[in-house]
Each structure stands twice: as C-alpha cells, then as structure tokens.
Amino acid sequence: MATALLVIIYLAFISLGLPDSVLGSAWPIMQHDLNASFEQAGIISLFVAGSTIASSLLTSAVVKRFGAGVVTLLSTFLTAGALLGFSAAPSFIWLIILAIPLGLGGGAVDAALNNYVANHYRASHMSWLHSFWGVGATLGPIIMSAYLVDGAWRTGYLTIAIIQFSLVAVLLLSLPLWRRMNRSDSMNSTKDEVAATSRAPLGKHGISLAMSSFLFYCGVEATMGLWGSSFLVNVKQMDAAAAAGWVSTYYGGITLGRFISGFITLRVSSRTLIRVGQILVLIGTLLFLLPLPIACTITGFMLVGIGCAPIFPCMLHETPARFGRERSQKIMGYQMAAAYTGATLLPPLLGWIAGRTTIAIFPYFIAVYALVMLLSSERINQLLAKKPSSGA
Numbered sequence: 001m002a003t004a005l006l007v008i009i010y011l012a013f014i015s016l017g018l019p020d021s022v023l024g025s026a027w028p029i030m031q032h033d034l035n036a037s038f039e040q041a042g043i044i045s046l047f048v049a050g051s052t053i054a055s056s057l058l059t060s061a062v063v064k065r066f067g068a069g070v071v072t073l074l075s076t077f078l079t080a081g082a083l084l085g086f087s088a089a090p091s092f093i094w095l096i097i098l099a100i101p102l103g104l105g106g107g108a109v110d111a112a113l114n115n116y117v118a119n120h121y122r123a124s125h126m127s128w129l130h131s132f133w134g135v136g137a138t139l140g141p142i143i144m145s146a147y148l149v150d151g152a153w154r155t156g157y158l159t160i161a162i163i164q165f166s167l168v169a170v171l172l173l174s175l176p177l178w179r180r181m182n183r184s185d186s187m188n189s190t191k192d193e194v195a196a197t198s199r200a201p202l203g204k205h206g207i208s209l210a211m212s213s214f215l216f217y218c219g220v221e222a223t224m225g226l227w228g229s230s231f232l233v234n235v236k237q238m239d240a241a242a243a244a245g246w247v248s249t250y251y252g253g254i255t256l257g258r259f260i261s262g263f264i265t266l267r268v269s270s271r272t273l274i275r276v277g278q279i280l281v282l283i284g285t286l287l288f289l290l291p292l293p294i295a296c297t298i299t300g301f302m303l304v305g306i307g308c309a310p311i312f313p314c315m316l317h318e319t320p321a322r323f324g325r326e327r328s329q330k331i332m333g334y335q336m337a338a339a340y341t342g343a344t345l346l347p348p349l350l351g352w353i354a355g356r357t358t359i360a361i362f363p364y365f366i367a368v369y370a371l372v373m374l375l376s377s378e379r380i381n382q383l384l385a386k387k388p389s390s391g392a
Contacts, residue, residue: 008174010132015167016109017136018160025141026153036092044099049344051103056337059111060330068116069178073171078105080164087157115332118317123270126313127262134255209376211338216373218339219346221308226347231362236297250305257309270314278374280307289363
C-alpha cells in the first residue's frame with residue numbers, strides 16, 4: 001500500500017510542475033490574442049504567487065480537518081478547473097481571476113504532500129519527489145510548444161487540463177488507500193525516525209530561521225534562473241542562445257542532482273547534504289564573481305545547480321525532526337509560504353536595482369542570499385545540538 005500511494009504522490013508532483021512553466025512559453029502568442037501587453041504576464045504570476053502563499057499558510061487547518069488525501073484531490077481539481085478556464089478565457093481579466101484557484105490549488109498540494117512525505121517516507125523519496133516536479137516543469141513547455149506551432153495555445157492548456165483531470169480521477173479512486181494508510185500509519189519510516197520526529201525541539205526562533213533558509217534558498221534558485229542569462233550576455237559577453245542553454249543546464253543540474261541525491265541520502269544525513277549543497281553554491285558563486293575565464297563562470301553555474309539540488313528537499317524532510325510531527329504541517333505551510341515569497345520578491349529586487357546600476361551586481365546578490373541561507377541553517381543545527389532530546 002505504501003508503494004502504491006508513493007507512486008500516486010509522484011504523479012501528483014509531476015502534475016504540480018506541469019503548469020508552472022507554461023505561461024512563459026505561451027505568453028508571446030496569448031498576449032496578442034487577448035490584446036494584453038507583454039508585462040501583464042507578471043500580473044498573472046503575482047496573483048498565482050499570492051494565492052499560493054495564502055494557501056500554504058491555510059493548508060495546516062484544512063489537512064487537519066479533511067486529511068492529506070482529500071486536500072490533494074480537491075486542490076488538484078481546483079488547478080485542473082483553472083487550467084480548463086485558461087483554455088477558454090475570453091479576455092485578460094479572466095486569466096487574473098483564474099490565477100487565484102490555480103495558486104490556491106498548487107500551494108495546498110505542495111504543502112500537504114511535502115509534509116506527508118516528510119513524516120512517512122525516507123529523505124531519498126523527498127529528493128525524488130522534487131525531481132519528479134522537475135519532470136512536470138520540463139514537460140509543460142514541451143506539450144505547449146507542440147500546439148504553438150499553429151498558435152493553438154488554448155488547445156495546449158486544454159491538453160494539460162485533461163492530464164490534470166485524469167489525475168483527479170486517480171486521486172478519487174485512491175481515497176480508500178489514503179484512509180487505510182492513515183489508520184495504520186505504517187509507512188516506510190523506521191521506529192527511530194518516528195521517535196525522533198515525535199519531539200518538538202525548536203521554538204519560535206527556530207521557525208524564523210527555517211523560514212529564512214527557505215526564503216533565501218528560493219531567492220538563489222529563482223534569481224539564477226531569471227537573471228543568469230542576462231549576466232552571461234551583458235557581463236561575460238556570451239552569445240544569447242548559448243547563455244540560455246547554460247541556464248537550462250543549471251536547471252537540468254537541479255533536476256538530475258535531486259534524483260542522484262535521493263540515493264546519497266541513503267548513506268548521508270539530510271543535515272550534511274544541506275551543508276554540502278550550500279557550500280557548493282557559495283563556491284560556484286565565487287567562480288562567476290571573480291574575473292576568471294568563461295569556462296570558470298560556466299562551471300560556477302553548474303556547481304550552483306548541483307549545490308541547490310539537495311537543499312530544498314532535505315530541508316523539507318528535516319521539518320518533523322526539527323519541530324515535531326504534531327506541528328510539522330503548520331510549520332511546513334510557513335516554510336512553503338516563505339519559499340514562494342522568496343521566489344516572488346527577491347528576483348525582482350535584483351532586477352530593480354540592476355536596472356538602475358548594472359547586472360554585474362548579480363553574483364554579489366547570489367552570494368549574499370546563499371550566505372544568509374547557510375548562516376540560518378547552521379544556527380538551526382546549533383539549536384538542535386543544544387537539545388539533549390534532539391538526537392543531534
């Protein structure tokens with residue numbers, strides 16, 4: 001039963017990633033059909049992000065009332081309906097309205113399933129789970145591009161909506177399985193893991209440090225993706241097409257790295273992987289911060305991607321160990337809200353400052369974000385070490 005449910009959770013995360021990168025791919029054609037301006041895509045993204053943050057903060061109470069299985073089912077239905085609405089939207093204002101259920105559904109699925117996996121499965125599954133999100137985020141633009149050849153972005157959204165509704169059917173059929181697993185609570189966690197996660201060693205200070213870690217991690221990941229190409233073109237004088245390719249390699253490093261780190265977690269603790277990943281990010285940043293040959297810059301981009309790979313899933317998996325199983329869902333919501341806030345606000349902050357100065361400040365911002373993330377994470381480890389019951 002545990003294996004069957006895990007497969008369903010993996011499918012849910014592929015589905016979660018599908019719409020995340022589709023808007024950017026389709027917008028050049030969508031904007032003309034809807035008589036919208038280029039920058040109005042940012043308004044849609046802000047509404048999605050705001051709804052996702054709100055949903056992450058509210059998920060704890062909803063999961064406590066209805067259970068993770070029902071919340072995942074209803075939230076996926078919400079996103080599927082929103083995507084179906086995108087395919088038929090007659091005007092830009094409808095995209096704004098539909099962005100709200102899209103964000104609410106995505107945030108609830110993310111927070112609910114991350115906490116469920118953190119409490120019931122080993123750290124390796126958390127890494128693989130987020131690797132599957134990368135699969136969905138990669139497939140989304142591929143599906144859309146097949147229809148954009150004929151300008152049929154509405155058919156592209158309809159296809160993705162149908163995929164989401166198919167998952168809704170699977171989740172509906174799986175509800176008895178969720179109920180049986182909840183009753184038995186006999187997932188893959190070992191007795192030692194269950195005992196360790198039943199404690200709540202960290203208080204409010206630990207929560208703020210955890211939120212800081214998530215905020216600045218997503219600041220690093222999203223800022224690299226948004227402004228990395230501009231830095232390579234304008235500062236390192238790289239061809240635009242080549243720069244875009246290296247940024248894609250950066251994302252590929254994250255996805256592949258998470259798949260590989262899932263195996264590494266079988267031998268190495270999550271705390272160690274978090275630390276190693278953060279150090280790799282700082283080393284990579286140093287390589288493109290210093291006036292070194294372009295090969296070093298490219299190596300730096302790859303190191304940052306590889307370093308990012310284990311950080312996010314491992315920090316998620318540490319949540320019950322840091323705060324206890326009883327509080328983990330609520331704190332998982334706080335962490336996901338901080339993560340989405342970082343991804344939404346920190347990249348535009350760099351863009352706003354760079355627009356008034358130079359994009360050459362890019363590596364300094366990445367270095368600061370990464371350093372704050374590392375310091376916050378290490379402070380959490382120090383607090384855990386002071387707690388005799390934490391087992392640290």
